[in-house]
Amino acid sequence: MSEVPEAGGDRLRAAVAEVWRRAVGAEPAGDDDHFFLAGGDSIVAVEAAMSLRSVTGTEVELDLLYEYPEFGRLVAALAGEGGAARTGRPLTPAEERLWASEQLWPGTARYHVGAVYRFAGRLDVAGLRAALDGLAAAHPALRRGFAAPGLAVEADPARVRVPCRWVAAPGVSEAELGALLDREVREPFELARPPLLRALVVDRGAAGDVLLLTVHHLVCDGASLTLLEEELGRRCAGADDAGAPGAPPVVPSGGAVVDGPAALAYWRRRLTGAPQAMALPADLPRPAVLGTGGAVHRAAFAPRALAALRAVAGQERLSPFMTWLAAYAVGLAAVTGDRDLVVAVPASAREPGGGAEIGMFVDTLPLRLTLPPRVTAREVARRVRRAVAEALAHRRAPLQDILAGLRIGADRSRAPLAQVALTHRMAGEGGLRLAGRWARRELWPTGTAKYELLWSVVDGAEPELELEYHTELFSPAAAGALHERLIGAAAAAFAAPDAPLPEVVREPSGGGDGPGYEAVHQRFERHAVRRPGAAALVDGALRLTYGELAVRARAVAAGLRAAGLGRGSVVAVVAERGAGSVTGFLGALYAGCGYLPVDPGQPAARAVRLLGAADAVLVARAAVDAVPGAAGGGPVLVLEELWDRPVGPGAPGPAAVTGADVAYVMFTSGSTGEPKAVVVPHRAISRLVPDADYLRIGPEDRVAHLSHPAFDAATFEVWGALAAGATLVVGGRDVALAPARLREFVAGERISVLWLTATLFHQVVDFAPDALAPLRVLLAGGEQLDARRLAALLARPDRPGRVVNGYGPTENTTFSTWHDITPADAAAGTVPIGRPVSGTTAHVLDGAGAPVPVGAVGELVVGGDGLAHGYLGDPAATAAAFVPDPFDPRGGRRLYRTGDLVRVLPGGLLAFEGRRDDQVKIRGHRVEPAEVERELCALPGVGRAVVLARPTEHGAELVAWVTPVPGGGAGALDGAALAAALRERLPDPLVPLVVPLERLPVNASGKTDRAALLAGAGPSVASPPEAPPAPEPADPAAGSGDALAGRIAALWCEVLQVPAVGPGDSFLALGGHSIMALRLLARLDEEFAVTVELVDFFADPTPAGLTALVRGAGVGDVLAD
């Protein structure tokens, strides 16, 4: 026997090696050979996986090579554990669902069934053991195990032994017994090693024996448990045949046959537009990913209420199951206020003739009940009867297929479609007769929850009602109260079955944010009340506690209210990043207003435009000059004056808002030439930070605030910290501009969470990678991340705890997708942007609006709670960018077209491929070249302008080519002067290097030849013709005859990528910008160990000026030696 699998293993190994060779061009050298390091890429990985399918003849996952990139592990995975998988069969739909749950939450007892039987006397343990082994030998399911990637495998009948432990515990207390049973029932099964059944006998001495049978739901459903009990009883009584007299023989089933299209079509029709979430009154904050912890609350149904319920059921000819479903529906409607309910119910998937087979034959059906206004309990009963009858007629549709057809987005904080369920059995069912003694079955709780609420009814003269609830959502008190209310409402409704159900008054909730919605500023207030002394904000020497910041926010809000502002108003906040801007934002939200961040350094013309969108202006005292007198016409309030005013204890607290209320308005570059004001609602921020799944920020965290307040990464930083009770640590401008300063900042301020734009990230990895070592989480993105630098960072022993790629447009609130970057990603050469953050949907569509297959490229469109309302005052642009969502079954939703082209990787991850239009990212800022072109053409003397992004080693830079108006010569245009003029109108990242030309090159089709422009755009062209010629000698040092000046000039050339510079050349005129300056200063630090402040550099940004600064630091003398 032993040689056969060996030979099979060798054959498999050779076949896999051949696929490998064809994919990467070389045989694997050994088991450690890594597919992606050997040259495999994402496309080849899919092709290889498909080839492996034909090798093994099984369905391998298309992302197999991502899971097992090493050759040895790949072969092992394909062989299955110990080669036993050879005889495996694919899973039935019912098994597949449970298997999926086991993969998500391995080792939990969620699908353990623990049946306890208390016997009056002693059990014959040896006889029981033999009977259990006989049972397992007779029933394939009890010999069945489950192995990756999803195969059912069967063990040899002769070898199966059911583990059966015996514990002597005379006089054991009930509590001790409970603990013993808890441990036993929760002990994980090793799914690949059958049997998934075990027994524990507790000998309590005179109190009698207790038997606990623990079986995994994968091999045993409710009906099977009854079969198992009956047969076990017979076997213990001496019968060694499998079945009862007359029972049909046990025919192993190959799994349920699925009746496809018609049943599926029914469910899709039935569920279109069904709500995705039930408004259950959970009292605990919902985690981003719901786990499995659960508990049970027991209650009874009053006899009189029971009689009334059964009377209606009798009149309406309801089965017992239907009766309790009707009671459940009425109760749920009362406690949630929902009138459109989806309840998961079990349905048998047994084949005729498979009646006596033990196994998992239960499908789950999502029953939808819609309750019209003024509905009566009797009408609910009729609707339940109809819905159940229809569902049973279409029951052969696996839940996963129904869900797949509905294209429900993966929200990991709740189960798709149905969060509540009902199970029902008759009290007479369930029990075990051993040696003439009968013991009734008692299902032992496993400490887990399968649904948010699962109501189990054991029906009889005195029904036992158990509510299994998620302990992450409900405290025991809340769950108990909910259960009692549910039962009370059902009892009341059926006591008067022809009266309309009482209307439940619900809190206003904007578009499904649920009652009790808590916006970020309300969360902040909660932290301030609970921990007023905790550090909220650090801004240089200024430190504010939550209590102090809350007082300031209340004062600012009071000032805004006094000025007539409130819910629905937009308040511009003109302040530098720091205590001023943050207090302004909080104050605006406390007053119920939305905030509009405005950079005080904004060009005046643009400031006027931005302030025009606001109803009022809140300005920091230091920035008062930045507010033009004519701004908007609304009141202009000085922040410090407001927060210095004392507020009485009676001042109103933070305004209550819905998730649909406007939280902020933020400008982005616009393709039509005008900047666009993106209007973002509160629910979008809630979905970005406090409720998100990619990162949980806690009170112990210190979150860096380095982003520009008018850039939407600031949303992540500010509210990520303040909604979580964490500390927001403001970094000065210099911190964001010098890797060495960043190192000091991160270490000195004990930063744990840091966001960097791709450009800055690349700088830091190049010059100070150790700066990132103390971080718990580093998030980077905004542009493509460089895989080479990521690999370098991840290879360091002092790398940050996590490195997360965050991607997303402002219109979907900072992050739409995220990805934890692994060394394998970095090695593969492309860094995925990953998968949608929770509460977000993402589709990749072709030109016809249909989803593209794996491996293909399409436009990324995103939806969900992160979506902006649209563009302020621009309905047409909003309608063009925010389009109907044809996929969401709720209907009426919108999707935002990102314009980004992405590829769908095997396994569903997304990879950025480029832009659909001309939009570019410059130093993390989004730039529409059209906006820059428009501004350029408005300048005197400019005829035409073409703006393009030119790739450089560190990221893209913006270049403009301009031609003169007719009659003017290119000589009349001064690139530096034009750039300076643009600086008056556009924010810094939008100001390009300006290159005057006589005429624009055209291609064969008569269009501007963009490729020719990019190819010919050496920065030397930047110098206008009349500029003084660059110094003649190739050695830059010779120009000044000074070694230090020579080295500095050489660094300029290196950073600016120009052949030569003169001592008086302006860094800006040569195309330099602040990030390049940072790079220059970092190189300077490296060479001379001297720190030059960026502000000082920009005071005289010439080689001569810089040389003077360095010499001032005492460097020149050393070098001169």
Next chain:
Amino acid sequence: MTAEANDTGEQQFVVVVNDEEQYSVWAADRPVPAGWRAPGPRGTRQECLDHIGRVWTDMRPRSLRIAMGED
């Protein structure tokens, strides 16, 4: 959701609106998605967008207007 050619060509679109009274455009030859209706008019993409620019005067979602006690 539409091919580039559709954006500029003569393909017909309809103005669509959802329960939140948010407007958008949709290709006229495709069924209008659930939860949206097409009150008209129909025309090129630009004509539809121009129409929306005229009629969509309060851009707040309807649920927000209701929550604010209006509507």
